[in-house]
Amino acid sequence: MGTAERREAPEESVAERSQAGRGGKVPDQHGPGPRRARVTVREEQRQDYRPLWVEEPARRHPMPDPVRTAAVRAVLVIAVTLIQAMVAFLCTLAGSWLAFPMVISSVASTVAATWAVVDVWVTRQVWNQRYGVLSEPSSTARALRRERRARARQERASLREQERIRRTGGAGQLSHS
Structure with missing residues (x-):
């Protein structure tokens, strides 16, 4: 008897199941007494079942x-x-x-x-x-670049504002001299 049969032993024989599948009645072959005990694996053993190995992510990249x-x-x-x-x-x-x-x-x-x-x-x-060099800028370089972009953004915004004032002919100014 293989492992699968031991784990889930059927209560009825193959002949009884095939007879029941065809719609026929299955007579009780065991008589009025208690039925035979099934051969099963205890519940504790099922919970302790572990696979042979467990895949774990590699700590380092594999060699090329x-x-x-x-x-x-x-x-x-x-x-x-x-x-x-x-x-x-x-x-x-x-x-x-x-x-x-x-x-x-x-x-x-x-x-x-x-x-x-x-x-x-x-x-x-x-x-x-x-292939092995990963280009990741350092935090210092990232911060400097961020500051430089913010400064350039501010300069562009001020230039746009001056251009807008120049186009309107000075209508947006408070005093006319």
Whole structure:
């Protein structure tokens, strides 16, 4: 019996339900005595049910794709280098002829692993330089710009007012000299 059947075990059998669905009467097969108890999960266990994992928002942005690709490549190269170094060490202990070629290849792999790590660092720097800068003005710059706009707005309003007075021919002035 699967989990779904245990959780919601039907009170009647499949035959009884299909018979009832066709409109037929279902005889009581259990007789006058008490019915059989259902196999169910207790209510406390249902409340304690938790999913296997809960999605949580990331604290930091994930790595950009080029940086992630370079990092995966670096990890693979480093893993191969470590395996080669271990095989070279074991071949040296065993006195095998394979020890010398493995040491040479381990040295070459170490150079490649160093290159891969530098590649991750350079790729990250290049990506940050191209796409990583978020242009957000500081609060000081924002306040200065706000003041400058307010001053310009005031000057425009005073110029409009003087132009309006000039157009009306001085009719808005209190004294005529």
